[in-house]
Amino acid sequence: xxxxxxxxxxxxxxxxxxxxxxxxxxxxxxxxxxxxxxxxxxxxxxxxxxxxxxxxxxxxxxxxxxxxxxxxxxxxxxxxxxxxxxxxxxxxxxxxxxxxxxxxxxxxxxxxxx
Amino acid sequence: xxxxxxxxxxxxxxxxxxxxxxxxxxxxxxxxxxxxxxxxxxxxxxxxxxxxxxxxxxxxxxxxxxxxxxxxxxxxxxxxxxxxxxxxxxxxxxxxxxxxxxxxxxxxxxxxx
Numbered sequence: 228x229x230x231x232x233x234x235x236x237x238x239x240x241x242x243x244x245x246x247x248x249x250x251x252x253x254x255x256x257x258x259x260x261x262x263x264x265x266x267x268x269x270x271x272x273x274x275x276x277x278x279x280x281x282x283x284x285x286x287x288x289x290x291x292x293x294x295x296x297x298x299x300x301x302x303x304x305x306x307x308x309x310x311x312x313x314x315x316x317x318x319x320x321x322x323x324x325x326x327x328x329x330x331x332x333x334x335x336x337x338x339x340x341x
Numbered sequence: 342x343x344x345x346x347x348x349x350x351x352x353x354x355x356x357x358x359x360x361x362x363x364x365x366x367x368x369x370x371x372x373x374x375x376x377x378x379x380x381x382x383x384x385x386x387x388x389x390x391x392x393x394x395x396x397x398x399x400x401x402x403x404x405x406x407x408x409x410x411x412x413x414x415x416x417x418x419x420x421x422x423x424x425x426x427x428x429x430x431x432x433x434x435x436x437x438x439x440x441x442x443x444x445x446x447x448x449x450x451x452x453x454x
Contacts, residue, residue, distance in 0.1 A: 269430050269444030283441050328434050332384030
């Protein structure tokens with residue numbers, strides 16, 4: 228049973244560039260959430276997608292945007308990269324409905340902005 | 342504003358003894374709490390959870406205790422094993438169902454053989 232798959236695993240970008248990170252949810256899951264984990268910190272919620280729409284959003288600027296496709300996979304886009312965007316980006320999938328907090332996380336994409 | 346706090350960045354425990362990891366929260370809207378374990382180069386994996394209507398939940402070697410009045414929860418691991426060495430994150434959510442998780446900063450647990 229495939230879990231959550233994220234690509235790429237590592238990425239190096241230059242300040243000002245744009246980046247797209249990808250996530251395939253666990254089989255049977257229909258909701259995708261994205262988190263940013265800076266070094267030494269806990270994961271911080273970016274946003275959540277369900278039925279191809281952004282359902283919830285954390286305290287992140289509009290430079291962070293996303294998309295969910297009909298097959299439930301998702302992309303996270305970050306524009307005008309800043310050095311402070313360097314972090315581990317985690318994708319988590321779940322099944323919509325009451326009592327769903329047991330997200331399955333991917334291994335993450337390590338983004339380095341230079 | 343750190344709404345979920347894990348004040349111990351690290352903890353070392355002898356194999357076979359009890360490991361106790363602590364977590365405090367400030368947001369009264371939180372009513373569901375989870376513990377995740379994270380190994381290097383892997384995503385967090387769910388360990389155990391507790392709803393605010395309970396004060397204890399047990400799963401094998403892992404027990405989570407919730408003290409709502411003190412806004413405090415703890416994770417007990419008994420007996421501790423070398424494979425338990427990892428970073429442990431406490432997380433909290435409001436409501437009940439697919440709500441965003443607010444994480445603490447984590448505690449690195451090292452089990453000494």
